[in-house]
Amino acid sequence: MEFKVIKKDTNTNARRGVLKLHHGTIQTPVFMPVATRGAIRGLPTDDLYKMNYEIILANTYHLYIRPGIEVLEHAGGLHKFMNFDRPILTDSGGFQVFSLSDLCKVKEHGVEFRSHLDGSRHLFTPEKVLDIERVIGSDIMMILDQCIEYPAEKKDVIDAMERTIRWADEAKTHYDRTFDKEKQAAFAIIQGGTFTDLRKECTSRLIDMDFPGYAIGGLSVGEPKELYNEISEFTAELMPEDKPRYMMGVGSPLEILNSISHGIDMFDCVMPTRIARNGTLFTSQGRINIRNKNFEKDLSPLDPECDCYVCKNYTKAYLKHIFKMGEISALVYNTHHNLYFMRKFILEIQNSLENGSFEQIKKKYETIY
Amino acid sequence: MEFKVIKKDTNTNARRGVLKLHHGTIQTPVFMPVATRGAIRGLPTDDLYKMNYEIILANTYHLYIRPGIEVLEHAGGLHKFMNFDRPILTDSGGFQVFSLSDLCKVKEHGVEFRSHLDGSRHLFTPEKVLDIERVIGSDIMMILDQCIEYPAEKKDVIDAMERTIRWADEAKTHYDRTFDKEKQAAFAIIQGGTFTDLRKECTSRLIDMDFPGYAIGGLSVGEPKELYNEISEFTAELMPEDKPRYMMGVGSPLEILNSISHGIDMFDCVMPTRIARNGTLFTSQGRINIRNKNFEKDLSPLDPECDCYVCKNYTKAYLKHIFKMGEISALVYNTHHNLYFMRKFILEIQNSLENGSFEQIKKKYETIY
Numbered sequence: 001m002e003f004k005v006i007k008k009d010t011n012t013n014a015r016r017g018v019l020k021l022h023h024g025t026i027q028t029p030v031f032m033p034v035a036t037r038g039a040i041r042g043l044p045t046d047d048l049y050k051m052n053y054e055i056i057l058a059n060t061y062h063l064y065i066r067p068g069i070e071v072l073e074h075a076g077g078l079h080k081f082m083n084f085d086r087p088i089l090t091d092s093g094g095f096q097v098f099s100l101s102d103l104c105k106v107k108e109h110g111v112e113f114r115s116h117l118d119g120s121r122h123l124f125t126p127e128k129v130l131d132i133e134r135v136i137g138s139d140i141m142m143i144l145d146q147c148i149e150y151p152a153e154k155k156d157v158i159d160a161m162e163r164t165i166r167w168a169d170e171a172k173t174h175y176d177r178t179f180d181k182e183k184q185a186a187f188a189i190i191q192g193g194t195f196t197d198l199r200k201e202c203t204s205r206l207i208d209m210d211f212p213g214y215a216i217g218g219l220s221v222g223e224p225k226e227l228y229n230e231i232s233e234f235t236a237e238l239m240p241e242d243k244p245r246y247m248m249g250v251g252s253p254l255e256i257l258n259s260i261s262h263g264i265d266m267f268d269c270v271m272p273t274r275i276a277r278n279g280t281l282f283t284s285q286g287r288i289n290i291r292n293k294n295f296e297k298d299l300s301p302l303d304p305e306c307d308c309y310v311c312k313n314y315t316k317a318y319l320k321h322i323f324k325m326g327e328i329s330a331l332v333y334n335t336h337h338n339l340y341f342m343r344k345f346i347l348e349i350q351n352s353l354e355n356g357s358f359e360q361i362k363k364k365y366e367t368i369y
Numbered sequence: 370m371e372f373k374v375i376k377k378d379t380n381t382n383a384r385r386g387v388l389k390l391h392h393g394t395i396q397t398p399v400f401m402p403v404a405t406r407g408a409i410r411g412l413p414t415d416d417l418y419k420m421n422y423e424i425i426l427a428n429t430y431h432l433y434i435r436p437g438i439e440v441l442e443h444a445g446g447l448h449k450f451m452n453f454d455r456p457i458l459t460d461s462g463g464f465q466v467f468s469l470s471d472l473c474k475v476k477e478h479g480v481e482f483r484s485h486l487d488g489s490r491h492l493f494t495p496e497k498v499l500d501i502e503r504v505i506g507s508d509i510m511m512i513l514d515q516c517i518e519y520p521a522e523k524k525d526v527i528d529a530m531e532r533t534i535r536w537a538d539e540a541k542t543h544y545d546r547t548f549d550k551e552k553q554a555a556f557a558i559i560q561g562g563t564f565t566d567l568r569k570e571c572t573s574r575l576i577d578m579d580f581p582g583y584a585i586g587g588l589s590v591g592e593p594k595e596l597y598n599e600i601s602e603f604t605a606e607l608m609p610e611d612k613p614r615y616m617m618g619v620g621s622p623l624e625i626l627n628s629i630s631h632g633i634d635m636f637d638c639v640m641p642t643r644i645a646r647n648g649t650l651f652t653s654q655g656r657i658n659i660r661n662k663n664f665e666k667d668l669s670p671l672d673p674e675c676d677c678y679v680c681k682n683y684t685k686a687y688l689k690h691i692f693k694m695g696e697i698s699a700l701v702y703n704t705h706h707n708l709y710f711m712r713k714f715i716l717e718i719q720n721s722l723e724n725g726s727f728e729q730i731k732k733k734y735e736t737i738y
Contacts, residue, residue, distance in 0.1 A: 037694045038691065039691045041697060042697045046678070046682070066690065067665070067686070071666055071686060075687070309415070315444070315450075317440060318407070318450055318451060322407065324435065325406045325435060327408040329408050329411070329413050329414070332701060
């Protein structure tokens, strides 16, 4: 892995970078569509190539449960299994273990849990998670961490943070000893809840371990927007300048713009695809919902400024009709449009960072969203 | 509309034809994918062009209920509304009125019914149905008929047949008086249940009205396979040589091959798309179901002889995984594959009729299916 900041914004901490990974080179800031189980929900994989997405995210927990490591190993890893030859980042699965599985027990050596699908018992340790990600063949492997809910007692947040740091240490040792660093990078995840002192301590101790990249975890878990902004800005400033910075599970166009201005390089979120399936669409004029009664006879495209194939081929009236009728293609079209919007949005930001117009772009979206 | 038989099989009644319609020319025999509400279930419309489908079927009843005639008129017809510029055939909606709507009452002048969606009251007369199809802009308009269930008393079948014939007469008068015949063709539907004498009478009386084309209706409604074969062959032989012959709602590859050998030119069926959504796929080795336990680690394509984009890009193992996980793209891939199979199947039949190998092709599929 190689990361270079090629341009810095003069008024904010925003930066434009290039990240070289085993399966390809990524321009940052970057938005990664989410293919939890090896498929983007609602979108044929081919469409990712058409939109020129450079990297996607998949989930270690979900892939470990189904199809399972044996199948993925037999297929030669996730890239071959899903036929996507560009970089893939995998979540550690920690968050999913806590939020999805039954009977999840955090032990000092790892997490015991039962599959949410068949109740089978499993154990995730820092080493085990990396071993699974080795089989998956992720270009970027997130390591096991403990995400804590909001609100939480400070002593519980400290506990989770200490565990996260210890696990990171174990993961780093395992990574250094057994991985081909040219092929797979391991990123650490900064925890510490909404406490600045804990965020500072966690960041500093993880930096000492010298991971190839760092992520901010444990945000967007229910805390107020102001607190989210404060903690993410505070943490981003502490992160190494020369390494990629990833904000996990974020977000909306505005959240992404804010985080970019704080110096974050990488994002993933299910939101653009999830709201698409619910009929909500991003446009250059803001969000619209295709169920809007006024669209019944509206023969204009979703977004007059969009040149995606949905906007070039279908009207709001048609898209409303097929969405209301429950047609599968309505979900495909909506998902395509929103991911196309996100891709264009990110390219616009990259471009603005190159030509010094980032603040203008940020303001433009602030008036719309 | 113009129809020409360009080649006849020497051993069967099968024929190869060319049907010129307002929106384009169709090679027959032809299979029409079903876009009931103006969308193929599970498939982006663009895929129809990629597979080079020449005509699709939509449903008058469904489109009349939603989005409704006002919206379709405002959009300039169904072709523009759904952005499909090739020929469209519309069902009369008669079958759906009987099978879907609440409180359906057959009167002498038409059918009174309530919408299955909102309970609103409506009346379909032979004229009204054509008027709706005028707004839709169908290249081929099926006229209102009365389909009767199987089994049925002969007197009830006679009643329904007499009504169908009377309605055909009213429809033909309305068609002759008010339609542009270059743009829209009206096809009559032969009823008569499983009684050969009634089928004969119905066919003969409808032929006297000189419709541009004829369809066999009221089959595939639960009658035994042998009876279906007997009646369809019997009826097909009575239909005009110089006009297109359409078998409604059929069917499986074998049923289509049988009907082609009886001289039928046109087919439609939801089966290929419906079974795809259920995980059943057509292959050159017969039907398979993607849920098959043995496919878990099967890295071969659905069909080694298929060159559709699904078979070129994905393995059974992957398709099984995403189908089991309920991914929307699994439905899209399965649907694409089955419609690609049907298209190739029909092209193979057309080709065999041109070079005199129809019986070989028929035998080939009889050993597989």
